[in-house]
Amino acid sequence: MRQNPARRAALIDAAIEVLADQGARGLTFRAVDTRAAVPPGTASNYFANRDDLLTQAGGRVYERLTPDPSAITDLMHGPRDRAMVGRLMHELVGRITEFRSGYLALLELRLEATRRPELRAVLTEQIKADLKANIDFHHESGMPGDTTTVVLLYLALNWLIVERLTLPDVFPEDEIADLITATVERIVP
Structure with missing residues (x-):
């Protein structure tokens, strides 16, 4: 090789x-x-x-979806409250949808992983690690809410991203920011 x-x-x-x-x-x-x-x-x-x-593509998608640490640092000024979580979630959705092909590839890889155990193992470990890193970041930075808060945000916003990238006419683009804000307001204590 x-x-x-x-x-x-x-x-x-x-x-x-x-x-x-x-x-x-x-x-x-x-x-x-x-x-x-x-x-x-x-x-x-x-x-x-x-x-x-396929396996290496699965790893690379996550590598490219990882935020620039300076962008997160810039968002972390001020009180650790629901508004800060909202800013982080808006950044997250924006960053992921900007790499549209990466997220669509990840969806393809997830479907393919149902038939390929090695790919499933790679994606499972990557997604678990990513979710754990998000939970740890949330707790360590003093954000409001608990582990369930992070998991619910993960689930809700992932599906919003899927809708936005695959069926963009379900929710008009001018409603996306309001949906992100409403999700944060209803999930984060």
């Missing part, structure tokens, strides 16, 4: 775009090579098989 980390990352990013555009069935080495604008056969030199590519 080839070891050029920049090329590997570019191929994985191309795989994410293919997943978002064509779904898991469209994810082939040839499609990834074409999307990455590399010579045919390049992806097969970097990944043992399609499962390897």
Whole structure:
């Protein structure tokens, strides 16, 4: 297997775009090579098989969805109250929907994980770790609410993001901010 980390990352990013555009069935080495604008056969030199590519794409989506620490630091000025949680949730929804192809790829990967135990294990561990990090951050920063508060926000806002990215006409764009605010107001004590 080839070891050029920049090329590997570019191929994985191309795989994410293919997943978002064509779904898991469209994810082939040839499609990834074409999307990455590399010579045919390049992806097969970097990944043992399609499962390897899917698994690495699953990890990379989360890597790219991780917020810039400075953006979070900027939002953390002031009292640790419901309004601060609201600002963080607005940032979260905005950041995730800006990486539309990443979230759509993640949805494809989740569906594919129902048939691929190795991918399911990778996504399960990644999502559990992400949720735990969010819960720990919430507690350590002194935000109002408990673990259930964070889990409920996670569940509610994830589905809002799914609706926004897959069926954008269900909730008009000008209602999204109000829905995020209402979710926070009803869940966070």
